[in-house]
Amino acid sequence: MRTSKQSCRHTEKVGPKNNNSSCTLPMKYFIETYGCQMNKYDSELVAGILEGAGYCPSLRPEDADVILVNTCSVRQHAEQRVLQRLNSFKALKLERPDLKIGVLG
Numbered sequence: 001m002r003t004s005k006q007s008c009r010h011t012e013k014v015g016p017k018n019n020n021s022s023c024t025l026p027m028k029y030f031i032e033t034y035g036c037q038m039n040k041y042d043s044e045l046v047a048g049i050l051e052g053a054g055y056c057p058s059l060r061p062e063d064a065d066v067i068l069v070n071t072c073s074v075r076q077h078a079e080q081r082v083l084q085r086l087n088s089f090k091a092l093k094l095e096r097p098d099l100k101i102g103v104l105g
Helices: 037-052 076-088 090-095
Strands: 011-014 028-034 066-070 100-104
Touching (some): 028 037, 028 076, 076 100
Parallel strands (some): 028 066, 066 100
Antiparallel strands (some): 011 028
């Protein structure tokens, strides 16, 4: 359980699990994490599952087929930042209707 003194301000993008920069698989994912260490762990877990299913990591949301945002649902500030970030993905979704966007947390 989180106490009121714990912070969920950390933001991190999950990168490749390995150093194989020649990944040529067709589907790519992008995960952006807002929150504490537990959120980072959850994002790494999801990245591993996606890579096991044949997805490659993308360093930019513009290049991804799946965009996931992992947020701290306890902290209002993190939720507000994620809502703003999701709003910024609207243009990508309009350009690419098959793009999948999801929220974890």
